[in-house]
Amino acid sequence: MHSFRKPSAETVRKFLDAQARLDFTYSPVGATADPFPPPSFRLNHTRERIGTGREAFERAKTALRRWDQFRIGWAEIQPADAPIREGEVVAIVARRLGVWWVNACRVIYVIDEDDPAEPRARFGFAYGTLPDHVGSGEERFLVDWDAETDAVFYDVRAYSRPNLILARLGYPYMRRSQRRFGFESVAAMARSMAAQGMATPTK
Known part of the structure; x- marks a missing residue:
């Protein structure tokens, strides 16, 4: 869905109610858990120490949950307070080239691994695209802590291909926007962590 005005919360809610009844636009669902994307999809991967x-x-973890x-x-x-749980449907509302785009996704799986006996802890989730999304594919957001090095990393892994006709025509721009999102989301995570009362180290 797209418009020249930012959609109201009610418009987005009705949009999500309709999308929630529909299936994913791609297969295999859950492939972001694997190191390589499925054939015919393009991979975007951003990983930074935060x-x-x-x-x-x-x-x-708190930043991702919010x-x-x-x-x-x-x-x-939207909704901004959507819980991180399997099956939750959310809208990505974005303004690009003067147009507001509303894209529907459903959370596929949640990762919550934090065993004191293990040298690594991870938290994150992945969502996949529903029919009214400019792209088709899956994206995973993950934070992990290596207890041996004490380093905390933020990792975004996505695979996609165009879905709607406009996305096919503007696929190079779509790819640039995806890469830009990866880097800017790192900065957003750092700001969130600092706002919670802890400054993050500089690279």
């Missing part, structure tokens, strides 16, 4: 230690990991990685100025998640 902190050190258990406290940084906890703050990064969808703070989308606080980048030109995109947002």
